[in-house]
Amino acid sequence: MPSQASSAPIIEVSGLTKAYGERTVVDGVSFEVGEGEIFGILGPNGAGKTTTVECVEGLRVPDSGRVRVAGLDPVADHDRVTELLGSQLQESELQAKITVREALELYSSFYRTPADWRPLAERLGLTDRLGARFAKLSGGQKQRLFIALALVGNPRVVVLDELTTGLDPRARRDTWELIEEVRAGGVTVLLVTHFMEEAQRLCDRIAVIDKGRIAALDSPEGLIGRAANPSVMSFVPSAPLDPAELAALPGVGSVGDKRGRIEITGTDETVNAVITLLVRRGITAGQLHVVDATLDDAFLDLTEERTPADEDGRETASAATA
Amino acid sequence: MSAPTTTTPAAAAADPGDRRRRRTAFLAVLRSEAVLFRREPAALFWILAFPTVLMVILGLIPAFREPDEGLGGRRVIDLYVPVAVLLGMITAGVQVMPGVLTTYRERGILRRLSTTPARPSMLIAAQVVLHAAAIALSALLVLAVGRIAFRVSLPAQPVGYVLAVLLACLAALAVGATIAALCRTIKMAQAVGTVVFFPMMFTAGVWAPVETLPETLRRIVECTPLGAASQALNDAAGGDFPGLLHLGVTAVWVVVLLSAAARWFRWE
Incomplete structure (x- = not known):
């Protein structure tokens, strides 16, 4: 796999801890992601994967530990981090009656240097659904729209949580190709998945998280060797x-x-x-x-x-x- | 904020641009929400049209168009114009808006927006602005139809009337914001909205104008946000500047409810 972490890491997580009440969900997680890398976070359900990336996105405040995206604190420098980090969340929707075109236009208007959403929509097979309302989209179309919204701000980093859930095998393969293209353009990808084939195909390195801790961190080949x-x-x-x-x-x-x-x-x-x-x-x-x-x-x-x-x-x- | 020595100059330099960008983002959210609001025919009917429709139905009853000695020579329809104005506010603030806000929270729409340079609070603010605008339109329609169809004179004390309308509108929206803040689910917000809707309609005088209530009941109703607002509107309609007590009661409610909403609102 090309372009391993060569320069300074664009994502740094060290000693990250997060508890909900009595339950510690993330317990001392540390990793670094190099610019242009596709970094996977793999783990069973409830392992703390989503909470970890939510701290990177600035959606949650860590109990302890340090998180930096391009040197910025995702909580304190939220405005600047959101400019350069695109997110696809695991469970979120849009307004039922917003159309695909309106959503793409609205979200691209938030960014300083947005991508042109038209080729993006075309690449994701949404062109013939531009006039459709969100509630009328199939699960796969909604998912593809969220991927488009994650990329529409021309981010330096994209965080994709359960990227291909709900996609049929063809759409899934198309999406993997898209992610590889996005990375070829220099974008760093942080990918949360519990789908092995996806991690093996896409990721340069994978952190296996179990019970809130990193059980292993290696290339897919390295992990298989273990x-x-x-x-x-x-x-x-x-x-x-x-x-x-x-x-x-x-x-x-x-x-x-x-x-x-x-x-x-x-x-x-x-x-x-x-x-x-x-x-x-x-x-x-x-x-x-x-x-x-x-x-x-x-x-x-x-x-x-x-x-x-x-x-x-x-x-x-x-x-x-x- | 960490490391003030490094962040301060950059933040200061970026500040005016950031503010401009935030305003642009808010206007984009507002425009988008306005388009979506127009796609809700049921909500639009209940807020914009229903108060006028109800007033027209009541106005068609001949007895309501006769001057009434018990009302100081005024007609029932004269008293129902302010009531219809309040009805639009209650529907918008208590029935419609909390449902929208809790839906935005429950479906992760606020959360999705908080991962962009826009803020989820922009969505809330846009909803408040749009509901306030719908309330204003609804009130204008009631006043216009009342004037044209039933020769109900326009408020004789317009400044006091606008002030009372503004306070009442804020009160109704504040009740809705508090419901959205305290209810964790869409279903709960709708249930509470319906439960609150009826007493608010009563205190606003939908069933019987507040002036016609027995003395004790009237005093109690005048302590509620819309009961007080209703009396303030009546005063202004009749040409007097609304009593400071009535305006004050409504204003206190607005402050209390908005503080409660801000204190307890959950973003997710």
Whole structure:
């Protein structure tokens, strides 16, 4: 992925803490986002993702810690931060009877140097809905309008919370392309998601937040490499194999036998060791599959320790990938 | 504000431009809200047309057009003109505006606006301005139709009348703002609005003009914001400058209610 943080960070969050009453929602979160980076915040529901970005947007006042956007405090310098930061909020609506055109015109009038909303609307497939009232839009159209409103001020940073929720697969892919174009134009993107494919496809780096803390912060590839068992291989051996012998190979996580089909989870090293063993024994591996772990696996490994309820989720996920 | 040494010069330099930009943003919000207000035919009917319609219906009753000895030679229709003026205010302030404001809050519209250089308070201010404008139109329509159709003389003390109308309008909008501030949901605001609507109509004299009420009841009603305003309007209609007591009661209510609304209003 291009353009990692090279210059001074445009978003700095350090030691951010926020509690609602007795409940601490964000507990000492720190990260920095470089200009032009697509930075993902990934985490289970209720992990504190939205609260974290709301502090970046200046919608919430942190209990403690420091938040800076382009060196400005989003609360104290709210006026200046809103000029350079565009937001798409998770749950917000517009006036039921405002039309798409009116909303785009109104919002672009708030900014010093707005983008031309027409090409933006066209890029988001809203051109034939410009006269439609907000209440008459489909969920996906509303979502695309909010993305347009986040970009209409020509921001240096956009914060997108649950970007593609409610979009169909085609619109989702289009939106991902748009985000990549936006970044190519030098805009920094802070992306909140619980959608792995989206994070893997778009993000340069990802902070995995769990229970208000950062559980991991790395590139998608780095996170996948941290999965307990990054590779899953499965095959039907031409002759019986001793599971104990397989389990003794380096890096093996688990060995399973599903009606004659052997499934081994482990590392790259495991894959090589299994192949060497098969060659030495003169056993051929029918229907051989080797599947790399996905961000899903890494995510579940990172967040499962303190959430045992997700155990089942992980098993289905790895079974599905294998 | 942090680090005054670095922020002060920049802030001072940017200040006049910022103020101009804020004014531009407010005007844009106001224009947009005005367009949306025009798309609410039901609200427009109840605020703009209904008070006049009610006055016309009452005016069609022959007895109401006869001078009444008990009313000092005035006709019932003469007393109903100020009442109809107040009715438009109550509908706008208590029935319509709190619903709009709580909807803007509940649906995250205020919140969305607070992530832009515009302020959510601009939306509230625009709503107050538009409702006040609708009230003014409604009042002018009542006065014009009353004059033309029933020869109700225009207020003989126009300055006092305008002052009383302004105070009453502020009082009705302040009641609405307080409802919007204290009610957490749209449903609650609508329920409270309806509950408050009827006593306010009563105190404004919609069912029986305040002057015709029995002495004790009249004294009580004169302590309410619209009861006092109603009497002030009557005085001004008849040619006297409204009593300072009536104007004062309404003004105190305005101050108290607006402070309460500002104190308890929740942005989300």
